[in-house]
Amino acid sequence: MSAAARERTAIPLLPLRTQAAMFVRLFAIQGSWNYELLVGNGVAFSVEPALRRLDGGVNGSAYREALARQARYFNAHPYLAAVAVGALARAELDGNAPTQIERFRTALPGPLGSVGDRLVWAGWLPFCSLLALLAFGLGAGPWATLLLFLATYNVGHIGLRAWGLRVGWRHGLRVASALGNPVLRQGPQHLARAVALLAGVAIPLALLRLIGPDRNVVGTSVLAAMLISLGLARLHGRVPGWRVAFGVLVIFALLSIAK
Amino acid sequence: MMSLIELLPLALLGGVVGMDVVTFPQAMISRPIVAASLGGALAGDPLSGLVAGATLELIALETLPVGASRYPEWGSASVVGGALFADRGGDPTHQAAALVLSVLAGVATAWIGGWSMYQLRRLNAFWAHRSSDRVQRGDRGAVMSLQLRGLTGDLVRGMLLTIAALWVTRAMLDFSLARWTVDATTSRAIVAGISGAAALAAAWTLTHVTTAARWFLIGGLALGVILVLVML
Numbered sequence: 001m002s003a004a005a006r007e008r009t010a011i012p013l014l015p016l017r018t019q020a021a022m023f024v025r026l027f028a029i030q031g032s033w034n035y036e037l038l039v040g041n042g043v044a045f046s047v048e049p050a051l052r053r054l055d056g057g058v059n060g061s062a063y064r065e066a067l068a069r070q071a072r073y074f075n076a077h078p079y080l081a082a083v084a085v086g087a088l089a090r091a092e093l094d095g096n097a098p099t100q101i102e103r104f105r106t107a108l109p110g111p112l113g114s115v116g117d118r119l120v121w122a123g124w125l126p127f128c129s130l131l132a133l134l135a136f137g138l139g140a141g142p143w144a145t146l147l148l149f150l151a152t153y154n155v156g157h158i159g160l161r162a163w164g165l166r167v168g169w170r171h172g173l174r175v176a177s178a179l180g181n182p183v184l185r186q187g188p189q190h191l192a193r194a195v196a197l198l199a200g201v202a203i204p205l206a207l208l209r210l211i212g213p214d215r216n217v218v219g220t221s222v223l224a225a226m227l228i229s230l231g232l233a234r235l236h237g238r239v240p241g242w243r244v245a246f247g248v249l250v251i252f253a254l255l256s257i258a259k
Numbered sequence: 260m261m262s263l264i265e266l267l268p269l270a271l272l273g274g275v276v277g278m279d280v281v282t283f284p285q286a287m288i289s290r291p292i293v294a295a296s297l298g299g300a301l302a303g304d305p306l307s308g309l310v311a312g313a314t315l316e317l318i319a320l321e322t323l324p325v326g327a328s329r330y331p332e333w334g335s336a337s338v339v340g341g342a343l344f345a346d347r348g349g350d351p352t353h354q355a356a357a358l359v360l361s362v363l364a365g366v367a368t369a370w371i372g373g374w375s376m377y378q379l380r381r382l383n384a385f386w387a388h389r390s391s392d393r394v395q396r397g398d399r400g401a402v403m404s405l406q407l408r409g410l411t412g413d414l415v416r417g418m419l420l421t422i423a424a425l426w427v428t429r430a431m432l433d434f435s436l437a438r439w440t441v442d443a444t445t446s447r448a449i450v451a452g453i454s455g456a457a458a459l460a461a462a463w464t465l466t467h468v469t470t471a472a473r474w475f476l477i478g479g480l481a482l483g484v485i486l487v488l489v490m491l
Contacts, residue, residue, distance in 0.1 A: 027284035027285070027286075028282065028283040028284070030282050030283075030285070031282045031283060031409045031410040031413075032386070032387065032405045032408065032409030033281060033380060033383065033409065034380050034381070034383035034384035034386075034409075035327065035380055035384050036387055036388060037384075038326065038327070041387060041394070041402055041406060042406065044394075044402045045402055045403065045406045048399065048402065063397065064397025064398075065397055066397070067398075067399060067402060068395050068396060068397040071394045071395075075326060077326075079285075113326065117323070117325055121323040122323060122465050125287065125323075126320055126461070126465055129290060129292065129316055129319075132316070133292070133313060133317065133458075136309065136313045141305075141306065141309070142299070142300070142305040142308060142309040143305070146292070146293050146296055146297075149287070149292060149293060150286065150288065150293065153286070153287050154286055154287075157286060157287070188469075189469050189470070192468075192469035193466070193469060193471065193472050193475045195462060195466050196462060196466040196469075196472040196473070196476035196479060197476070197478065197479040199458065199459065199461075199462030199466075199476060199479060200462075200475070200477065200479020200482065200483050201479045201486065203317070203455050203458050203459055203480075203483065204483035204484055204486070205483055205487060206455070206458075207452070207454075208487050208490060209313070210310065210313065210314060210358075210451040210454075211448055211451050213490075213491055217444055217447075217448050218487060218491065220448065221452040222455065222484065222487065224456070225455030225458075226456075226480070227456075228452070228453070228456035228460075229455075229456045229457075229458075229459035229463065232456060232460035233460050233463040233464065233467075236464075237321075240321060241318065241457030241458075241460045241461055242321065242322065242331060242366060242457060244456075244457065245318045245366065245454060246366045246367070246370070248453045249359060249363045249366070249450065249453065250363065252359065252441075252449050253360060253363055255441075256435075256441040256446070257435050257438045257439060259440040259441070
């Protein structure tokens with residue numbers, strides 16, 4: 001028997017119902033997000049279906065101790081928290097020492113947060129938004145644009161949560177090695193380039209559709225957008241673009257009404 | 260003024276997409292291009308909702324819903340913006356002004372929405388603190404209750420925000436539309452131009468640290484401008 005096959009047979013199986021319950025709960029992992037525990041209670045909420053399999057069930061001391069442990073402070077990207085949930089469920093059911101689990105809970109948030117933020121929030125989400133804006137710019141209707149955005153985004157979103165739960169459960173406390181996956185390591189850089197390219201194509205087309213087919217006005221608006229964006233970029237995010245847009249629109253509206 | 264019957268479906272939608280921003284299920288139905296189109300559809304004109312949504316999406320591109328940071332809540336806000344434009348953008352004489360004012364209403368609501376999310380997080384912390392003894396004893400009911408309270412609180416927050424914003428901004432929109440003096444072309448150019456600027460700056464901020472990304476942006480812009488010229 002090969003090493004991979006031996007590893008596969010050594011992985012305990014969770015009943016499908018338990019896996020499904022954990023997976024569904026992952027979508028609400030940030031349900032009680034707060035500035036004290038962050039996503040801690042959500043981790044306990046998501047791991048809980050697996051903990052019921054501990055000796056004594058929901059009334060046993062093992063269950064209560066594990067649930068209390070999992071409800072402590074924890075921070076992670078919400079999608080990649082699935083990795084932690086799978087790994088922590090495995091660690092608790094394997095009977096790992098509480099100190100070992102605590103150390104793991106302390107070490108994991110950093111990598112899960114930074115990888116998730118770069119891959120999803122700064123990569124996949126803007127990529128899908130720009131794809132929808134490109135479709136809008138090319139004349140797509142509301143339902144086609146919505147379908148394109150939601151289907152594309154959620155293939156990545158749901159896939160990442162499912163992968164995270166599976167890989168976390170498979171590797172338990174040794175899950176850090178799985179974070180070396182090429183998609184997680186190289187993905188953000190490739191996505192950043194795709195976002196840059198797509199932004200360049202989609203934004204002028206979206207402006208064209210918003211303004212209408214007036215060559216001079218579209219040309220002036222695209223040029224003005226480029227120049228203003230250069231100014232905003234030089235501020236390095238110190239003044240968010242949405243606040244500048246808000247300020248400009250307020251002044252414009254007041255002038256238009258008062259004139 | 261909108262009746263409760265008119266407001267209720269929009270409020271429910273505002274609550275659901277408001278939750279989607281953070282608490283459940285983060286499937287990004289809260290993105291402006293989606294939420295405003297849905298708001299527009301409920302108000303009877305999904306295409307107008309999409310137009311308002313695309314404008315808000317350009318402005319919202321830079322917002323990253325990163326953990327503890329404070330950011331605008333675009334979900335409920337986009338329902339407000341989309342519904343307002345769908346409701347008032349049908350009249351060709353006021354269409355461009357209605358777009359400016361609906362987008363403005365959306366951004367203002369997003370700003371207040373961000374504040375309301377912060378308050379909810381503080382309330383969640385208060386609830387967590389109050390039940391910490393039970394949670395530390397491994398009380399399943401306490402863990403579930405915290406989660407359910409947070410989810411319900413977020414739904415109610417989004418609904419109340421949507422109702423209040425629609426109620427206030429619709430009256431302001433009617434007042435402003437009657438007094439609007441700038442022509443439609445200039446109005447559209449201003450709202451599109453500033454939204455495009457915010458989006459381009461966001462694209463730069465998100466990607467400039469990646470090797471060669473700036474060349475992809477410049478190349479993309481060249482391609483985009485050529486496509487615009489072809490389509491004109």
